[in-house]
Amino acid sequence: MKRILIGLLILSPMFASAQGEWNQKFEQLGTQLPTANNYRNASGAPGKDYWQQRADYVIDAELNDENQSLTGRETITYFNNSPDQLSYLWLQLDQNMRSKASDTPLITENVVTKAMSGRDIQKISREYDFDGGFKVGEVSDVSGRPLKYIINKTMMRVDLPKPLASGEQVSFNVAWSYNIQDRMPLGGRSGYEYFPKDGNYLYTIAQWFPRMAVYDDVEGWQHKQFLGRGEFALEFGNYKVKLTVPADFVVGSTGELQNASQVLTKAQLEKLAQARKTFDKPVIIVSEEEARKAEKNKSSAKKTWEYHASDVRDFAFAASRKFIWDAQAVQLDTKTPLAMSYYPKEGNPLWEKESTKAVANTLRTYSKHTVEYPYPVAISVHSASIGMEYPMICFNFGRPAEDGSYTDAVKWGMIGVIIHEVGHNFFPMIINSDERQWSWMDEGLDTFVQSLTEKEHYPTKPLKRGEARLIVDYMKGDKEGIRPIMTNSEQILQFGDNAYGKPAAALSILRETIMGPELFDYAFKTYSERWAFKRPSPADFFRTMEDASAVDLDWFWKGWFYTTDHVDLSLSKVKWYKMDIPENEVENKAKKSKKAKISSGESSQSLMDFGDEAETFTFTDTDPAAVSERFAEFMNVTDDKSIMKANADRNFYELTFENKGGLVMPIIIEWTYEDGSVERQYLPAEIWKKNENVVTKVFAKDKKVTNIVIDPNKETADVATENNVFPRMENNSRFDLFQSGGE
Numbered sequence: 001m002k003r004i005l006i007g008l009l010i011l012s013p014m015f016a017s018a019q020g021e022w023n024q025k026f027e028q029l030g031t032q033l034p035t036a037n038n039y040r041n042a043s044g045a046p047g048k049d050y051w052q053q054r055a056d057y058v059i060d061a062e063l064n065d066e067n068q069s070l071t072g073r074e075t076i077t078y079f080n081n082s083p084d085q086l087s088y089l090w091l092q093l094d095q096n097m098r099s100k101a102s103d104t105p106l107i108t109e110n111v112v113t114k115a116m117s118g119r120d121i122q123k124i125s126r127e128y129d130f131d132g133g134f135k136v137g138e139v140s141d142v143s144g145r146p147l148k149y150i151i152n153k154t155m156m157r158v159d160l161p162k163p164l165a166s167g168e169q170v171s172f173n174v175a176w177s178y179n180i181q182d183r184m185p186l187g188g189r190s191g192y193e194y195f196p197k198d199g200n201y202l203y204t205i206a207q208w209f210p211r212m213a214v215y216d217d218v219e220g221w222q223h224k225q226f227l228g229r230g231e232f233a234l235e236f237g238n239y240k241v242k243l244t245v246p247a248d249f250v251v252g253s254t255g256e257l258q259n260a261s262q263v264l265t266k267a268q269l270e271k272l273a274q275a276r277k278t279f280d281k282p283v284i285i286v287s288e289e290e291a292r293k294a295e296k297n298k299s300s301a302k303k304t305w306e307y308h309a310s311d312v313r314d315f316a317f318a319a320s321r322k323f324i325w326d327a328q329a330v331q332l333d334t335k336t337p338l339a340m341s342y343y344p345k346e347g348n349p350l351w352e353k354e355s356t357k358a359v360a361n362t363l364r365t366y367s368k369h370t371v372e373y374p375y376p377v378a379i380s381v382h383s384a385s386i387g388m389e390y391p392m393i394c395f396n397f398g399r400p401a402e403d404g405s406y407t408d409a410v411k412w413g414m415i416g417v418i419i420h421e422v423g424h425n426f427f428p429m430i431i432n433s434d435e436r437q438w439s440w441m442d443e444g445l446d447t448f449v450q451s452l453t454e455k456e457h458y459p460t461k462p463l464k465r466g467e468a469r470l471i472v473d474y475m476k477g478d479k480e481g482i483r484p485i486m487t488n489s490e491q492i493l494q495f496g497d498n499a500y501g502k503p504a505a506a507l508s509i510l511r512e513t514i515m516g517p518e519l520f521d522y523a524f525k526t527y528s529e530r531w532a533f534k535r536p537s538p539a540d541f542f543r544t545m546e547d548a549s550a551v552d553l554d555w556f557w558k559g560w561f562y563t564t565d566h567v568d569l570s571l572s573k574v575k576w577y578k579m580d581i582p583e584n585e586v587e588n589k590a591k592k593s594k595k596a597k598i599s600s601g602e603s604s605q606s607l608m609d610f611g612d613e614a615e616t617f618t619f620t621d622t623d624p625a626a627v628s629e630r631f632a633e634f635m636n637v638t639d640d641k642s643i644m645k646a647n648a649d650r651n652f653y654e655l656t657f658e659n660k661g662g663l664v665m666p667i668i669i670e671w672t673y674e675d676g677s678v679e680r681q682y683l684p685a686e687i688w689k690k691n692e693n694v695v696t697k698v699f700a701k702d703k704k705v706t707n708i709v710i711d712p713n714k715e716t717a718d719v720a721t722e723n724n725v726f727p728r729m730e731n732n733s734r735f736d737l738f739q740s741g742g743e
């Protein structure tokens with residue numbers, strides 16, 4: 001009589017383990033994603049009717065160094081590309097977050113602690129002293145007639161005399177001024193730093209002009225108030241900006257300098273031209289010596305620097321007579337942008353060595369993984385204690401001690417922040433996600449590519465984020481203090497881990513462990529290309545990553561982005577079997593072990609060892625009646641005898657895995673054999689598709705196994721590795737707990 005593998009099937013207890021509670025851990029996202037439409041299609045790409053608004057700005061502004069204020073006038077031309085008619089427009093007045101009427105201090109919680117620093121007290125009392133916020137002087141149409149407007153905290157509604165139809169454009173003027181805050185006590189993404197030793201200011205200026213709020217197919221008007229945390233939602237447009245500053249100031253800005261011959265010396269112009277052709281190291285355009293001289297002389301004359309920028313969603317600049325300026329060209333596939341740095345002498349010698357180099361390295365790696373850097377310049381400005389990004393320009397910390405010495409921590413911190421902030425050119429300045437809503441879409445994706453950049457160009461730099469192992473402590477923390485990644489920016493707890501570390505680690509796990517670099521990189525680049533100069537939503541990212549790779553990732557997005565579950569897979573039961581071969585069945589085969597019929601599934605083997613002998617299973621005769629008809633054909637071609645022979649000496653290992661953390665993940669198994677050799681096996685996450693709590697699987701091995709480890713390289717962010725090992729470590733104090741859990 002033919003025998004088939006009925007004996008083995010008995011060993012595969014598909015329903016032997018309790019199902020446990022079913023929480024759809026391995027499941028499609030389904031209704032959690034918005035329904036696809038003609039604006040955003042189901043593949044995650046812009047749909048056939050995708051549209052976005054556009055806002056062009058012509059701005060004339062003056063920076064007053066005497067009283068640290070800024071006065072400006074702008075003409076905004078707003079293009080209504082939406083299918084909708086608009087009877088009013090919303091503008092963002094971010095500076096009003098610093099006004100005396102601001103909600104921000106009112107909604108900031110405080111407690112009195114045993115010891116309170118001056119800064120703590122200042123947060124409670126002094127924040128109101130500064131006269132911040134926009135003073136809006138004029139809102140008028142192109143012929144100067146006043147337009148009706150109302151300011152609601154950080155938003156301003158301009159009522160149009162007649163509705164703006166789809167496809168139409170409207171131009172209007174806004175004039176304003178505001179006091180620039182001292183960043184040192186008051187904080188902020190922009191402001192000034194005062195240097196008491198030489199009596200000079202260094203300005204990093206952003207959110208400095210009334211900017212159009214976003215109107216789109218997802219939110220309508222995105223005018224969620226600016227409270228300080230949730231960053232910005234902005235439209236693309238073209239800018240023509242004239243900045244009047246003291247004549248001895250150097251201005252670094254978004255865009256391209258239009259009147260270099262009017263604001264630079266002949267020698268500086270020559271250096272700038274030389275920098276455009278120099279690819280190996282920065283060329284000094286304004287030297288430390290020149291900057292030191294300007295610090296002392298303090299010109300009272302004025303100069304106007306004119307910058308133009310195309311296809312940017314914002315515009316920022318930095319200005320100081322303290323600036324040293326260097327630049328070099330960067331060879332990308334088709335473009336050769338200028339990488340540049342502006343820094344006071346206080347940044348040296350670190351900044352002249354590392355800043356522009358880091359900018360160039362960032363452009364190289366990001367251009368490979370996303371889209372080629374499209375802008376003419378990329379600038380890093382030295383700015384104490386902050387890292388903040390704008391199109392083509394960013395403000396970065398990292399200052400040596402007064403004697404010019406610096407620790408590795410200062411150097412790596414500075415290089416890390418420069419890569420991160422320059423990297424923000426790609427997310428969200430080009431791939432224009434809504435920061436006010438979703439911090440992870442720019443911070444998480446940027447932090448992920450930052451980690452790739454650091455690994456490529458700075459292999460000795462300690463990585464802070466972007467690998468699975470670096471998120472374990474956060475993931476295993478108290479769930480009371482953890483929110484899902486898919487949480488509005490203002491409501492996130494543990495901001496850095498939530499918006500930067502966890503999404504970056506998740507993407508790293510996708511790339512290295514779940515999809516593999518080839519599939520991941522193509523899909524990630526596809527997302528970047530699809531949404532460059534457009535406005536992606538989370539669903540567009542989730543869908544594109546699947547669409548371009550044919551890897552079902554719904555379970556991954558669901559677990560990692562919509563829950564606070566963590567990874568804790570446990571190898572909770574291991575059984576070792578051999579086949580019991582009756583002596584009369586196979587000639588010349590010695591009986592391998594004593595017969596011990598297993599019926600209950602209970603094992604005497606503990607989690608501490610395999611036991612001295614394998615347990616056995618009986619190889620039974622096949623009952624043809626038990627085999628359904630569709631297997632009949634298979635039976636006819638099954639060489640039962642040879643199967644028995646082939647498996648007679650094999651060791652059968654029945655492994656039971658438990659999902660204790662909630663996140664379903666692939667199971668990576670490392671087998672160590674008696675002869676010292678090692679084998680890896682990878683079970684895709686789909687193994688959890690029917691039972692998200694416990695799964696059992698049998699492995700037939702020629703060699704005897706001495707040791708089993710799951711996730712041997714710690715690449716899944718498993719928070720409890722002690723239960724990944726068999727035999728369990730003797731000295732594991734939590735052994736009993738896991739053993740009982742395993743049973």
Ligand SMILES: [Zn+2]
Nearest residue numbers: 420424443446
């Ligand atoms: Zn960032």
